[in-house]
Amino acid sequence: GENVEQHPSTLSVQEGDSAVIKCTYSDSASNYFPWYKQELGKGPQLIIDIRSNVGEKKDQRIAVTLNKTAKHFSLHITETQPEDSAVYFCAASRGGGATNKLIFGTGTLLAVQP
Amino acid sequence: DARVTQTPRDKVTEMGQEVTMRCQPILGHNTVFWYRQTMMQGLELLAYFRNRAPLDDSGMPKDRFSAEMPDATLATLKIQPSEPRDSAVYFCASALVEGGARIKQFFGPGTRLTVL
Numbered sequence: 001g002e003n004v005e006q007h008p009s010t011l012s013v014q015e016g017d018s019a020v021i022k023c024t025y026s027d028s029a030s031n032y033f034p035w036y037k038q039e040l041g042k043g044p045q046l047i048i049d050i051r052s053n054v055g056e057k058k059d060q061r062i063a064v065t066l067n068k069t070a071k072h073f074s075l076h077i078t079e080t081q082p083e084d085s086a087v088y089f090c091a092a093s094r095g096g097g098a099t100n101k102l103i104f105g106t107g108t109l110l111a112v113q114p
Numbered sequence: 115d116a117r118v119t120q121t122p123r124d125k126v127t128e129m130g131q132e133v134t135m136r137c138q139p140i141l142g143h144n145t146v147f148w149y150r151q152t153m154m155q156g157l158e159l160l161a162y163f164r165n166r167a168p169l170d171d172s173g174m175p176k177d178r179f180s181a182e183m184p185d186a187t188l189a190t191l192k193i194q195p196s197e198p199r200d201s202a203v204y205f206c207a208s209a210l211v212e213g214g215a216r217i218k219q220f221f222g223p224g225t226r227l228t229v230l
Contacts, residue, residue: 043207
């Protein structure tokens with residue numbers, strides 16, 4: 001069935017460094033790839049997303065890249081700050097019609113050390 | 115600032131009791147999702163609704179779980195009878211789906227359920 005693998009499970013960086021989280025998906029029909037940030041005691045919040053017709057998208061310090069051929073996508077956070085510390089989830093979806101299910105990765109706990 | 119609300123935020127109950135969790139989606143959203151989050155299984159989709167009609171509940175244990183949308187402003191998830199293995203955080207999310215691929219789901223704060 002559909003599967004999304006996410007690596008690493010934990011990531012510790014120094015403030016100001018970059019952080020990269022990688023995901024691979026199994027369903028070649030997937031065409032929508034959001035990233036969510038979950039802080040302690042809160043629900044996941046959408047931080048950036050990308051569609052399959054785009055290879056890269058950037059929003060300030062956050063960027064996402066997509067390689068459809070290899071079926072993997074990555075989240076890049078530059079100039080990390082302590083407030084970036086959270087659990088990050090990638091997800092994939094076929095989108096469109098009745099199939100709008102998001103298949104989530106297992107999450108990456110990012111710790112930004114001041 | 116529109117947001118998804120969930121009640122209760124925390125629930126502690128004893129095995130065998132009925133549990134009802136409620137969700138108010140963002141006004142105007144036509145799709146509601148229920149997720150369960152545990153350390154072992156991560157985020158699992160239990161069920162989702164479009165325009166109040168159930169589209170997929172394949173992730174939900176049918177014998178004890180039920181999900182409904184009595185109206186467009188309320189979604190409920192019931193567990194009867196509850197078991198200790200149901201202990202988890204249950205999230206509701208809503209989205210406005212208009213046929214495109216980009217389905218932005220907005221999550222509520224969750225209900226932390228503990229079954230003793």
